[in-house]
Amino acid sequence: MKVTKKKIEAILQQDERMKWISLWYDRAAKQWVFVGGDSVMWSSSGTGIFRLDMLSVEEWVDYAYQLAGRKRHVR
Numbered sequence: 001m002k003v004t005k006k007k008i009e010a011i012l013q014q015d016e017r018m019k020w021i022s023l024w025y026d027r028a029a030k031q032w033v034f035v036g037g038d039s040v041m042w043s044s045s046g047t048g049i050f051r052l053d054m055l056s057v058e059e060w061v062d063y064a065y066q067l068a069g070r071k072r073h074v075r
Helices: 005-012 057-068
Strands: 022-026 031-035
């Protein structure tokens, strides 16, 4: 399965707590970052990952939960 920003965000938006989180590429930092919602409260929203295909869609979603300090409840 091709990894896309849209697929990652679609899974995150299924959870009310992660609904407002988006994934953006920060050209200055040369990495993907999570923004929106309460991501400003996270200790870091930067991923250190410079290509989307370095992780699977599921790994991206799990990483967002890890950065948020939350447990993911898989339906």
